[in-house]
């Protein structure tokens with residue numbers, strides 16, 4: 187399965203929030219206590235990740251992250 191918040195593949199228990207395989211989102215999208223982060227927190231994290239890994243400009247990275255999250259089940263209820 188993939189993280190319902192960012193789409194990252196969840197391959198091992200450690201990839202899941204708090205190492206809990208019943209959680210449908212990854213450790214990057216959760217606080218240390220296993221609670222899903224807010225939309226804005228996940229968006230900020232994904233934007234930084236895209237800038238770091240793909241060298242995108244901040245504005246481009248943010249638009250890409252917004253478009254990616256719009257397709258994710260965890261955020262699909264948002265306008």
Ligand SMILES: [Zn+2]
Pocket residue numbers: 189190191192193194211212213214215
């Ligand atoms: Zn995630």
